[in-house]
Amino acid sequence: MDTARNLLFVSEALFHLLLMMLTVGVGVHSMPVPTDVPMCMATETAQYRLTFTGKWTQAAFPKQYPVYRPPAQWSNLIGVTHSSDYHIWQRNEFASNGVREFAEKGEAWTIMKEVEEAGERIQSVYGILSAPAVVGGSGQMSTEFEVFARHSYLSFIVRIVPSPDWFVGVDSIDLCDGDHWKENVSLELFPYDAGTDSGFTFSSPNFETIPQDKITQITSSSPHHPANSFYYPRLKHLPPIAKLTLTKIKKTNQIISLPEEPTQSIPLLTGNEIDDSPINTPLDCEVSVWSPWGLCKGKCGDSGVQHRTRYILMHPANNGAACPLLEEERKCFPDNCL
Missing domain, CATH: 2.20.100.10 (Thrombospondin type-1 (TSP1) repeat)
Incomplete structure (x- = not known):
């Protein structure tokens, strides 16, 4: 219970910090650095609801599933809306110091500073968004955010707790399709290794990776070591550990604005995920x-x-x-x- 309360407290404090930063910079709509990527031609802004659903259950991931100290859960979500020339993280690239601290410890101050500096330097970050932690492997968190044509991309990161340096997230999903906004987007999410800690299991002690590796996706056979918590040699692919749903919110006569508070995390009452059949992964002796x-x-x-x-x-x-x-x-x- 103390762990859950601490996570909720940190999540709420972080959200208020993000909201303050966003409020200070929301009026600045800078031109992005020109790129060869096709420009979004949508003439109006759009507002979306982001829903993150944890699918990390003991049935789907029975090997070394964390039951206590701490139990399986998710950190708060940190995300940005941006132009195509910015990346908060990238597969097969080195993690920044901010991503490292967040993936290893859940500390967001450095990554937020990096986002702020990128917005000032290359003028490619428009908005910052956050959603509260999910105290449990299966559960939901959600929030709302706004995008416009010059900054039509969304990226975010959520830490897997406990883990050495593992996370899930999205790198640069474009919500614009030509001259209009996508109505719905649904993505299955899989674990990534930040490449900064060499632990094999959820509860491994800190073991710094020297030299640092690049960010890689964790699969049922990689890292290829029987001690790895995600090592399931009978499976061709891991089941999705989380799910992202983005829904465009229809405009009304009211002025669109970010909510004062993000929607609270909602634990699912059973191990079954919403709108999905339960997954039972066989685990051999x-x-x-x-x-x-x-x-x-x-x-x-x-x-x-x-x-x-x-x-x-x-x-x-x-x-x-x-x-x-x-x-x-x-x-x-x-x-x-x-």
Whole structure:
């Protein structure tokens, strides 16, 4: 409960900081740096509702699923609306110091400073948005934001908690289609590794990656190590760990403005995700290597018996392969028999 309260407190404090920054800069609509990307020709601004749905359940991701200290959950969402020449993060590129701190610790001050400086330097950031943390692997958070033709792209990042430096997010999704705005966008989200910490499991201690790696997508076979919490060699692809839904809000006679508060996070009552069938990922039993054969027990002149054992590393789940025998014996003849 203390962890949940702390997350909600940090989330609320961060939102008020973001709102203050946005209020200061909302009146500045600077021209973006020219690029070869086709320009959005929409003549009016558009407002969207962003809904983030966590799909990180024990049924879908049974291996090493965090149950306590802390349990599986999501950080607050940090996002920006921007032009095509800006990236808050990019796959196969190095994470900035701000992305590093957010992916490893959930600290957003540096990444917010980077966004602010980018807006001042290359004039490509229009708005900053935030949504509160989800205290649970399955749940929802949502917020509303505004876009216009010169800055029609959306990017965001959400930290996976607990994890070494893992996150989900979107890099530069264009909400404009020629001269009009897209009505609905739905994307399945998969985990990424920020490349700054070399931990394999959700609860790994800090182990800095030197030299720093680039941001890569985590798959069922990469990193290729049985200790990896997302390592499911039977699967071709991981199931989506989260989902993004963007819905264009119809205009009314009222003036469009950002909400005073983001919509609160909503935990889902069951492990089933909204509008989705439940996913049950099979997890095979994993056992250790055999121990050395034990002493041969028997009478002198007669054959005896010796044993070896192994133990369970991972119990099966969701109809995964059952555990093999954990003990074997074989005939032997006692050594040094007098």
